[in-house]
Amino acid sequence: MDQSSRKIRVLVAKPGLDGHDRGAKVIARALRDAGMEVIYTGLRQTPEMIATAALQEDVDAVGVSILSGAHNTLCPRIISLLREQGMNDCLVIVGGIVPEDDIPKLKEQGVSAIFLPGTSTQDIVKFIRVNVKPRE
Amino acid sequence: MQELKEGTSEQLAVDRWEERTLNPALARRPERKQRFQTVSLAEVNRLYSPADLTQLDFAEEISFPGEFPYTRGIHPTGYRGKLWTMRQFAGFGTPEETNARFKYLLKEGQTGLSVAYDLPALMGYDADSPLSEGEVGKCGVAVSSLADMEALFDGIPMENVTVSQTINAPASVFLAMYLVVAEKQGADWKKISGTLQNDILKEYIAQKEWIYPIRPAMKLVIDTFEFCTNNVPRYNPISISGYHIREAGATAVQELAFTLRDGIEYVQWGIDAGLDLEAFVPRLSFFFNAHNDFFEEIAKYRAARRIWARVMRDRFDASNERTKQLRFHTQTAGVSLTVQQPLNNIVRVAIQALAGVLGGTQSLHTDAYDEALALPTDQAALIALRTQQIIAEETGVANTVDPLGGSYFVEALTKKMEDGALDYFDRIDRMGGMVEAVEKGFPQRELQESAYQYQKALERGDQTIVGVNKYEMENEPQEVPILVIDESVRKHQLDRLEQTRARRDKGAVNRSLDNLRRAAQRADNTMPATIESVRAYATLGEICSALRDVYGIYEEPAI
Numbered sequence: 001m002d003q004s005s006r007k008i009r010v011l012v013a014k015p016g017l018d019g020h021d022r023g024a025k026v027i028a029r030a031l032r033d034a035g036m037e038v039i040y041t042g043l044r045q046t047p048e049m050i051a052t053a054a055l056q057e058d059v060d061a062v063g064v065s066i067l068s069g070a071h072n073t074l075c076p077r078i079i080s081l082l083r084e085q086g087m088n089d090c091l092v093i094v095g096g097i098v099p100e101d102d103i104p105k106l107k108e109q110g111v112s113a114i115f116l117p118g119t120s121t122q123d124i125v126k127f128i129r130v131n132v133k134p135r136e
Numbered sequence: 137m138q139e140l141k142e143g144t145s146e147q148l149a150v151d152r153w154e155e156r157t158l159n160p161a162l163a164r165r166p167e168r169k170q171r172f173q174t175v176s177l178a179e180v181n182r183l184y185s186p187a188d189l190t191q192l193d194f195a196e197e198i199s200f201p202g203e204f205p206y207t208r209g210i211h212p213t214g215y216r217g218k219l220w221t222m223r224q225f226a227g228f229g230t231p232e233e234t235n236a237r238f239k240y241l242l243k244e245g246q247t248g249l250s251v252a253y254d255l256p257a258l259m260g261y262d263a264d265s266p267l268s269e270g271e272v273g274k275c276g277v278a279v280s281s282l283a284d285m286e287a288l289f290d291g292i293p294m295e296n297v298t299v300s301q302t303i304n305a306p307a308s309v310f311l312a313m314y315l316v317v318a319e320k321q322g323a324d325w326k327k328i329s330g331t332l333q334n335d336i337l338k339e340y341i342a343q344k345e346w347i348y349p350i351r352p353a354m355k356l357v358i359d360t361f362e363f364c365t366n367n368v369p370r371y372n373p374i375s376i377s378g379y380h381i382r383e384a385g386a387t388a389v390q391e392l393a394f395t396l397r398d399g400i401e402y403v404q405w406g407i408d409a410g411l412d413l414e415a416f417v418p419r420l421s422f423f424f425n426a427h428n429d430f431f432e433e434i435a436k437y438r439a440a441r442r443i444w445a446r447v448m449r450d451r452f453d454a455s456n457e458r459t460k461q462l463r464f465h466t467q468t469a470g471v472s473l474t475v476q477q478p479l480n481n482i483v484r485v486a487i488q489a490l491a492g493v494l495g496g497t498q499s500l501h502t503d504a505y506d507e508a509l510a511l512p513t514d515q516a517a518l519i520a521l522r523t524q525q526i527i528a529e530e531t532g533v534a535n536t537v538d539p540l541g542g543s544y545f546v547e548a549l550t551k552k553m554e555d556g557a558l559d560y561f562d563r564i565d566r567m568g569g570m571v572e573a574v575e576k577g578f579p580q581r582e583l584q585e586s587a588y589q590y591q592k593a594l595e596r597g598d599q600t601i602v603g604v605n606k607y608e609m610e611n612e613p614q615e616v617p618i619l620v621i622d623e624s625v626r627k628h629q630l631d632r633l634e635q636t637r638a639r640r641d642k643g644a645v646n647r648s649l650d651n652l653r654r655a656a657q658r659a660d661n662t663m664p665a666t667i668e669s670v671r672a673y674a675t676l677g678e679i680c681s682a683l684r685d686v687y688g689i690y691e692e693p694a695i
Contacts, residue, residue, distance in 0.1 A: 017255035017271050019344025022384050022471075025584055026591050042692060043344055044267075068255055069510070069621065073270030097475075099510060099618050116475050117508055118604040120595050 008132050009037045009059040013050040015078065018068035019043055023095055027063060030121035036128070047074055051081035054090060060132040061091035063124075071098055071106065079110040089133040095119070146187035158182075175429040176387035176586075177593055178552075184544035192547060197442070201537045205445035207438050207550065209496040210461040214537030215528075219247075220492075221499035222524045223300060223465065227252030227277035228511045229625045231287035234277040238292060240514060246521055248499060249292070250300040252276035253310075258345045260306040260680030263629040273625035275511070276302075280629065281675045283636045285313040286320070295323035300331040300375070300465070300499075305347040307334035308356050308663060309679050312670040315368065329370040331421055331465070334360060335377045337398040337570055340690070341579045342384035347680055350571055352687035356662060357402065358409045363663035365416045372421040374402065375465060381579075382425035383471045385587025388436045391425060392553055393560035394570075394579050396443055400561075401570035403452060414456045417448065422464035424497075426488040428472050433488070434540055435549035437495025440464065443554055466492035467501040473508040477603035479614050481505035486523050493527055494540055500524055510618045577695040584695070633675065640673040648672045649682045656686040 012028045014021055021043060028038045039057045041050060054062050062082070064075060075094060082090050094106065095115040103114050113127055172180045181188075192198070199205060202212030211217060224241055226249075227234045238249050254276040256268035262280040263272045272278045279285055289299075294317065303310040311332050318328055336353040339346045346353065357374065364373040378386075378395030386394065399420060406416050422440065426433055444462035448454040468488040473481045482505045489502045502520040504512030512520070528534055540546045567573045574580070593599045600606045652665035662683070669679050 017259050017261075017267065017345075018275070019339075020384075021344060022583075022587050026385075026587055029584075029588050030591070042694075046267075068271060069274040070270035097508065097510070099620075101618075118474055118476055118601070120605075121591060122595060 006135055007035060007037045008061070008128060009039070009057060010128065011039050011041065011050070011054050011057055011059040011062045013041045013045055013053070013062055013064050013078075014043050015045050015047060015050060015064060015074045016066060016068050016070045017044060018066070018070075020067045021065070023067070024063075024065040027065070027095060027121060027124060031063075031125060031128070034125040036125075047077040047081055050078050051085060051087075054082060054087060055085050059090065060135075061093060061128050064092065064094045064096075066094065066096040066098070069097070071096070072102060075106055075111055076109045083110075091128065091131055093124070093127070095124070144187065144190050146185065146190055150183075150185055150187045173598070174388070174432040175427055175590075175599065176389065176432060177589060177599075178387065178389070178432070184548050186544065188544055188548040192551060197551070198541060198547065204449070204457075204460065206441040206461055208538035208541045210441065210463065212537075214496070215493075215534035216537070219528050219534060220497050221248040221298070222246050222521060222528075223248035223250045223298075223499045223501055224517060224521055225250040225252050225300075225302065225467065225501045226512075226517065227254070228275075228619065229273040229277065229621050230628050231277055231279060231284045233273075233625075235288055235290055235292070237514070237517070241517065241521065242292075242297070244518060244521055245525060248298045248300065250501060251288070251302060253301075253303055254278045255345075256280075257310075257676060258303060258305070260309075260347045260676060262633060262675050262677035263626060264633055265677055269626075272623075272629055274621050278625060278629045279310075279313075280633050280677065281636050282313050282316055282670050282673055283632055284629070285317050287632075289317050289321075293323075294318040294321055295327050298330045300333070302333045304333055304336055304339050304343070305345055305353065306676060306680050307332050307336075308360050308666050309670065309676055311360055311364075311373070312663065312667040316667060316670050325368045327370065328368055329372075331372040331375050332360065333377060333423070334374045335398065335423075337401060337574060338377045338380050338395070340574045341381055341394060341398075342386075342583060343380040344692070346690045348683065348687040349690045350574060352656075352683075353690070354401075354405055354571065355659065356683075358405050358411070359661045359663050361402075361406050361416045361419075362409070362411055362661055364419065365411065369419075372419050375421045375423045376402065377423040379423050379425045379467050381583065382427060382469065385583045385590065387586050388427065388429070388432045389553055389556035390560070390579075390582055390586060392436050392440055392443075393557040394582075395422065395424070396440060396447070396557060397561055397564050397570050397573075399444065400447060400451070403448075404569070407452070413452055413454060414459050417452075417454065418456070418458035418461075421498075422462055424464055424466050424492075425469050426466050426492040426495075427469040428484065428488065430487060430491050431546060431549055432553075433491040434495045435546055435553050437464070437466075437492070437497065438538075438541075438546070438550045439553035439557065441496070442550070443557055463498045465499040465501070466495070466497040468492070468503045470503055470507055473503060473505070474601060474604050475508045477609065477612065477614055478505050478509060478616050480603055481508070482519060482523070485520065486527070489523055490527055490531075490533065493533055496538060506616050506618065509616065511621070513617055513619045515617070575693075577693055580695045636673055636675070644672040645669070645674045645678070649674055649678060652679065652682050653686055656683055
């Protein structure tokens with residue numbers, strides 16, 4: 001468990017052309033209510049914009065919300081950009097509509113968790129708290 | 137309200153019942169919960185009785201079907217004359233694939249078509265835009281130019297089949313493409329009917345697929361009103377949509393209020409542009425959600441008709457009956473579908489659809505059970521259509537008009553819906569109108585708040601979703617096949633786009649786009665130049681880009 005006084009910082013990101021942001025906004029607020037610092041990117045961010053924001057905001061986790069089916073194209077790119085900037089410890093979690101068959105592939109590519117519709121926000125809060133790497 | 141009721145014979149009768157019958161029963165066995173509430177978290181009373189309707193004047197509020205204020209429906213014979221149109225929303229992959237799905241659905245008894253376009257199309261980008269990568273043909277059918285549209289409607293007689301198009305920010309371009317394809321089929325524009333969603337206000341409020349800033353986007357909508365009134369008189373140039381507002385988190389009252397207030401805004405803008413109210417308003421159509429709470433939904437549709445009729449009469453001085461009649465499409469609530477135990481969705485959809493029918497919808501889309509997972513397979517789409525056919529032809533609910541009219545509960549709830557909506561109208565009017573309210577972020581904030589409150593209610597267990605927060609199963613018993621759209625769609629679309637660009641007359645394309653820019657700058661009606669551009673095979677991306685040159689782009693304020 002993270003014992004430092006630094007609040008966990010999370011970037012909630014909405015890549016791709018899709019405008020369905022109900023989930024992203026509910027999650028952002030739930031994480032904030034759980035005491036985390038949350039930065040929401042707004043809609044239609046490219047993987048490059050998301051990685052840059054993650055670095056600038058020095059976040060511990062990036063939560064990617066995708067409902068359009070573009071996850072196989074967008075997630076690997078976000079992860080490789082994060083790694084290129086040395087953010088190896090930054091968690092990447094995905095929420096949205098992701099077919100079962102795509103889940104193992106995404107995990108192999110470095111997504112820590114995929115939360116499907118119906119997930120409790122408390123489960124996501126817990127997952128982030130448990131899995132964020134403590135800062136030195 | 138409570139005070140007025142006191143002392144009436146109806147209220148005395150309720151008091152007597154409570155004392156003699158209810159209280160002893162409650163003493164023996166308390167109710168299951170302290171508070172009973174709808175899916176919108178609105179409280180529902182234990183019992184509704186004549187005491188709840190003492191303020192309700194039958195002639196004024198309920199009346200007869202086909203008569204003002206149309207609470208009981210716009211047709212005197214309800215569904216006895218004509219059933220609702222079974223219009224399944226479909227679109228995926230290439231235009232050829234969607235064309236095949238359309239033909240399949242028509243063959244199975246569907247009575248209208250409804251096109252779902254992919255995200256690049258919804259945002260006004262061509263399939264070869266870098267922004268379209270990963271999205272081509274995924275959430276709908278990919279269309280970048282007239283060539284795609286020709287393939288989409290190949291062999292479908294556009295003069296005889298009504299087609300609804302779900303497209304908003306670039307709607308005028310899709311209207312133009314539709315009309316040019318129809319013309320090439322030899323169809324008469326005067327005979328074409330169908331619907332363009334074209335509701336840009338709800339994009340800024342909820343769905344968020346915008347291109348231009350709000351005011352020029354509103355101007356484009358009014359251009360289509362004017363063009364259709366003069367040239368395509370049987371076509372509905374807009375479907376003013378609460379569906380997406382609800383999906384984004386609104387309560388039933390918010391859906392009703394914001395949708396109808398959007399409608400008022402379009403009417404006002406049309407009048408301000410010099411259009412004739414009695415000529416264009418009858419062609420404005422509406423689109424509502426059918427969510428889980430059965431009676432709340434039915435009350436919502438009935439209230440919608442009553443409010444609209446009164447708004448048209450009292451606010452706009454409409455005199456023709458058609459101008460005061462609200463016609464609407466219904467779609468079952470995508471947001472209510474669960475990934476868990478997906479076959480349960482078939483049951484949800486059936487009940488939601490029944491609410492739409494009992495509310496008097498003109499057309500209906502029933503969601504496929506696999507839509508929380510992916511776009512529907514042929515089999516899932518078929519069950520969705522069969523659900524409507526079962527409701528229409530087996531249950532008997534279409535045998536009589538407005539079967540729930542007069543129900544103490546439904547009438548009281550209809551009134552409550554109406555009051556809630558009128559309250560929002562006042563607040564929005566005080567802000568200067570819906571455009572101003574959206575610019576201030578008001579409806580957006582209201583939705584976000586409701587979405588969050590609903591999520592909290594779910595997590596507290598105040599709201600139940602079977603298979604999700606109750607009756608969950610460790611091992612999901614149901615495996616359903618999934619429709620997969622692969623990247624070969626993109627390749628197919630890029631090839632056609634390349635051929636189209638190579639084959640067309642480049643001079644004609646450039647001239648038409650210049651004319652479009654000029655029309656936009658002069659605030660002329662943009663439809664003629666849009667049609668000219670489409671005819672020259674200018675692409676969707678090129679046309680939207682020409683308009684962006686003049687109008688700029690929308691930047692969402694932080695909300």
